[in-house]
Amino acid sequence: MSKYRQDEKLLKDLKNGDRNRWHRFFDDHRQPFAAFLIKYGHVDNVEADQLYQEAVVLLHRNIREDKLQTPLRSSLRTYLFAIGKNLCRKRGRSKLTFPEN
Numbered sequence: 384m385s386k387y388r389q390d391e392k393l394l395k396d397l398k399n400g401d402r403n404r405w406h407r408f409f410d411d412h413r414q415p416f417a418a419f420l421i422k423y424g425h426v427d428n429v430e431a432d433q434l435y436q437e438a439v440v441l442l443h444r445n446i447r448e449d450k451l452q453t454p455l456r457s458s459l460r461t462y463l464f465a466i467g468k469n470l471c472r473k474r475g476r477s478k479l480t481f482p483e484n
Contacts, residue, residue, distance in 0.1 A: 385454040393459060398446050409439060412463060419464055424471040438466040 385391060396404040416438070417431035426434065442463055445451045451462065 387455040387458055390455055390459045391453045394446065394451065394453065394455065397443075405443075408459070412460060415460070416464060416467055420467055420471060424468070426471065434467050434470050437470055438463055441466050441470075 393404065393408070397408065413432075413435055416435050417428065420426050420431045420434055421428070424431075424434075442451075442459075455462075457465075
């Protein structure tokens with residue numbers, strides 16, 4: 384049994400295109416995501432917002448293309464933050480201090 388049952392239910396709703404769940408997910412994760420990237424990725428608020436938009440688009444694409452399957456090995460929040468971390472690294476941030484996994 385997965386320890387991410389709530390996230391798997393959310394994934395199912397997102398996969399089915401539940402717009403209200405997408406809006407709620409977007410709103411609930413925006414501030415923590417920005418705080419994470421500002422602290423560890425050394426980006427400003429504007430860049431954190433841009434990275435968040437891009438990360439959510441990539442998450443949506445991964446869900447739509449069935450690249451994210453159950454059982455989940457992490458929470459959707461952790462998955463989203465990992466996307467942001469990778470985007471930040473791809474932008475060539477030289478002072479990254481992300482915690483190691």
